[in-house]
Amino acid sequence: MKKKDATCKDVMHHICENLGEEMNSEKCRGIKEHLEKCTDCQEYFKSVEMTIECYRKYNIELPKEAHNRLMNFLGLEE
Amino acid sequence: MDEKELIKSAKAGDKKALTELVKKYEKTIYNFAFKICRNPERAENIMQETFYSMIKSLHQFDEKSKLSTWLYRIVANHCLMEFRKKNYQFVSIDDDDFIEDEYTIDHTSIPYLPVENNETRQILDRAIQKLPPDYRIVFLLRDVEGLSTEETGKITELSVPAVKSRLHRARAFLRKQIASELGS
Numbered sequence: 001m002k003k004k005d006a007t008c009k010d011v012m013h014h015i016c017e018n019l020g021e022e023m024n025s026e027k028c029r030g031i032k033e034h035l036e037k038c039t040d041c042q043e044y045f046k047s048v049e050m051t052i053e054c055y056r057k058y059n060i061e062l063p064k065e066a067h068n069r070l071m072n073f074l075g076l077e078e
Numbered sequence: 079m080d081e082k083e084l085i086k087s088a089k090a091g092d093k094k095a096l097t098e099l100v101k102k103y104e105k106t107i108y109n110f111a112f113k114i115c116r117n118p119e120r121a122e123n124i125m126q127e128t129f130y131s132m133i134k135s136l137h138q139f140d141e142k143s144k145l146s147t148w149l150y151r152i153v154a155n156h157c158l159m160e161f162r163k164k165n166y167q168f169v170s171i172d173d174d175d176f177i178e179d180e181y182t183i184d185h186t187s188i189p190y191l192p193v194e195n196n197e198t199r200q201i202l203d204r205a206i207q208k209l210p211p212d213y214r215i216v217f218l219l220r221d222v223e224g225l226s227t228e229e230t231g232k233i234t235e236l237s238v239p240a241v242k243s244r245l246h247r248a249r250a251f252l253r254k255q256i257a258s259e260l261g262s
Contacts, residue, residue, distance in 0.1 A: 047188040057193040
């Protein structure tokens with residue numbers, strides 16, 4: 001894909017495949033240029049980031065009882 | 079003691095060092111197991127089985143990779159085995175055209191979601207539970223646990239392009255699932 005040919009479909013594909021990677025290649029520059037101008041793609045980009053962020057923040061506490069059962073199960077003492 | 083010394087002592091049979099290693103990683107392993115199976119009881123069982131496997135096989139750990147990488151691999155294998163045993167059925171996301179048309183060509187936005195909210199958590203649980211486990215594990219290792227593409231490939235025994243391809247499909251799939259739930 002050449003820089004000037006980036007379409008919404010290319011951008012979406014690229015965002016999903018390369019988010020979090022280096023984005024400095026010729027192809028990436030074309031993607032960035034498109035992204036700066038296209039509000040639809042900006043929304044898409046934000047929503048992919050939001051999806052990842054939600055799963056990243058969703059953590060649960062290890063209950064004290066579960067910790068104790070683990071130690072018992074493994075025959076370890078503290 | 080640093081981790082290398084703890085591993086060396088644990089290999090030599092030092093139970094205190096072994097306890098320290100378990101305590102260092104139990105929260106990470108419990109959370110990772112929960113994120114794959116979305117069930118606290120199953121997460122606890124997987125955590126127990128993972129550390130049991132770790133103790134049993136620690137003498138085989140060659141220390142070429144990080145201990146955490148080795149543990150992630152044990153968790154992933156336990157979870158995949160469990161899914162295969164139970165023969166869960168998932169939506170197929172292997173087809174390129176399907177992904178392009180059904181999951182990518184769509185501009186629906188996702189508003190800010192408060193993750194501490196129960197309703198949000200249910201939406202996130204439902205969406206990820208529809209994702210096939212091998213895609214789920216790649217997404218969780220790379221995007222949620224923050225491992226590199228290369229490390230994710232080592233754990234899942236996939237090439238870098240295969241990791242990227244699964245990640246692309248998983249991200250598009252989850253985004254679309256969440257957007258659909260919010261829109262319905």
